[in-house]
Amino acid sequence: MQEKPGDMDKSHYPKHIAIIMDGNGRWAQKRHLPRIMGHPAGVKAVKRVVKFCAEEDIQVLTLFAFSSENWRRPKDEVSKLMGLFMLTMEKEVKRLHKNNIRLRFIGERTDFSESIQLKMAESEQLTQDNAGLTLVIAANYGGHRDITLAVQDIAQQVKEGIIAPDEIDETMIAGSLSIPDLPDPDLFIRSGGEKRISNFLLWQLAYTEFYFTDELWPDFKAETMQVAIDDFLTRERRFGRTSEQVQSMSN
Numbered sequence: 001m002q003e004k005p006g007d008m009d010k011s012h013y014p015k016h017i018a019i020i021m022d023g024n025g026r027w028a029q030k031r032h033l034p035r036i037m038g039h040p041a042g043v044k045a046v047k048r049v050v051k052f053c054a055e056e057d058i059q060v061l062t063l064f065a066f067s068s069e070n071w072r073r074p075k076d077e078v079s080k081l082m083g084l085f086m087l088t089m090e091k092e093v094k095r096l097h098k099n100n101i102r103l104r105f106i107g108e109r110t111d112f113s114e115s116i117q118l119k120m121a122e123s124e125q126l127t128q129d130n131a132g133l134t135l136v137i138a139a140n141y142g143g144h145r146d147i148t149l150a151v152q153d154i155a156q157q158v159k160e161g162i163i164a165p166d167e168i169d170e171t172m173i174a175g176s177l178s179i180p181d182l183p184d185p186d187l188f189i190r191s192g193g194e195k196r197i198s199n200f201l202l203w204q205l206a207y208t209e210f211y212f213t214d215e216l217w218p219d220f221k222a223e224t225m226q227v228a229i230d231d232f233l234t235r236e237r238r239f240g241r242t243s244e245q246v247q248s249m250s251n
């Protein structure tokens with residue numbers, strides 16, 4: 001985006017924002033609608049947030065769309081969610097591409113239908129050279145599973161004699177997880193009032209700043225995002241150091 005006169009300095013803005021979009025079901029129930037009606041309303045909130053991040057030059061936005069535990073929901077809700085996932089990709093990917101947004105997916109794909117898997121692959125391929133916002137959709141994602149797959153991968157390398165056990169370090173583990181090439185989230189947001197991670201990016205959230213709001217996801221606005229960012233900007237990220245050390249480093 002072009003710098004406009006009066007634009008504030010955004011150099012301290014989070015580079016990577018990760019969101020648990022929670023509260024769709026309750027949003028619908030509050031309106032005496034079936035829970036599933038909350039999900040299409042949630043997609044509208046996704047569009048607002050993606051637009052905001054693209055305009056504010058955020059590098060990466062990761063959205064938790066469907067957890068590996070969400071298969072436990074009633075069959076009808078799961079099948080409606082799958083339909084909505086497909087429909088949203090069909091309707092929105094071209095627009096994302098036009099806006100220079102790169103789309104990526106994390107999570108295990110093989111549990112999705114062939115047609116969804118194909119659409120995911122096509123969408124990633126279409127947008128792979130886009131240099132604007134990277135939009136990561138966590139679909140059938142679980143943090144435990146992510147780490148488990150990384151461990152399997154590393155164990156295989158040990159078995160083949162490519163590495164020794166004591167060569168396994170944090171960098172290697174991080175590099176074996178999903179999205180190894182992207183920075184860890186700076187800011188984590190969860191809507192819907194719950195204060196838990198629900199098996200989201202367990203490893204990658206080690207030093208992320210957390211922001212919780214009671215607002216239900218379909219009510220989530222660009223302004224809420226700005227409030228979360230403003231709150232983030234007041235935090236002192238110490239990464240284990242003392243406040244004095246951090247301040248002398250930034251001078």
Ligand code: IPE
Binds near residue numbers: 021025081192
């Ligand atoms: C989040 O909203 C969307 C998904 C998990 C797919 P919920 O459906 O969890 O909404 P609540 O938490 O039941 O209100």
Ligand code: IPE
Binds near residue numbers: 021022023070
């Ligand atoms: C987390 O929400 C997963 C997504 C938003 C996709 P849930 O509604 O599934 O989380 P819990 O079950 O309340 O922890």
Ligand code: MG
Binds near residue numbers: 192
């Ligand atoms: Mg929920």
